Amino acid sequence: MIYVLNGPNLGRLGTREPSVYGHTTYADLEKLCLETAERLGVRAEVRQTDAEFEMIKWLHQAADEGADVVLNPAAWSHYNIAIRDAAAQLRGRLIEVHISNIHTREEFRHHSVISAVAAGVIAGLGVDGYRLALEHLARFAG
Numbered sequence: 001m002i003y004v005l006n007g008p009n010l011g012r013l014g015t016r017e018p019s020v021y022g023h024t025t026y027a028d029l030e031k032l033c034l035e036t037a038e039r040l041g042v043r044a045e046v047r048q049t050d051a052e053f054e055m056i057k058w059l060h061q062a063a064d065e066g067a068d069v070v071l072n073p074a075a076w077s078h079y080n081i082a083i084r085d086a087a088a089q090l091r092g093r094l095i096e097v098h099i100s101n102i103h104t105r106e107e108f109r110h111h112s113v114i115s116a117v118a119a120g121v122i123a124g125l126g127v128d129g130y131r132l133a134l135e136h137l138a139r140f141a142g
């Protein structure tokens with residue numbers, strides 16, 4: 001199982017700052033991930049939450065299952081140590097994804113506290129980053 005976990009405000013994709021995040025809606029993103037997983041022959045579940053406790057619960061579940069995770073921690077990337085500590089417990093691979101290129105944006109977005117516990121990071125490729133992350137993880141699925 002690959003969990004695709006999305007943090008705060010990502011449920012508003014499509015209407016949220018389209019000049020930064022594009023016009024793809026959250027429903028489109030979910031569809032893209034599920035279709036990609038199906039094409040690759042892997043199982044995926046796509047979730048979004050604005051609540052820290054819920055994200056931590058999902059990461060614990062993924063850790064217990066030894067599942068791989070594609071995580072867009074959204075704003076939590078930049079300051080949330082509890083999310084990082086939960087992500088650090090994963091036994092499967094973790095790919096951190098950002099739709100925008102956080103390095104070309106405001107200074108406070110340049111650093112992610114999650115990246116040090118991720119196998120890899122994709123930023124700035126739009127929602128295509130999710131597809132690429134799933135393709136990478138599918139290589140190791142078996």
Ligand code: DQA
Pocket residue numbers: 008009010072073074075076077097098099100101102109
């Ligand atoms: C984001 C970048 C973060 O800085 C921001 O807080 C988000 C989305 C991205 O996908 O580009 O909510 O993670």
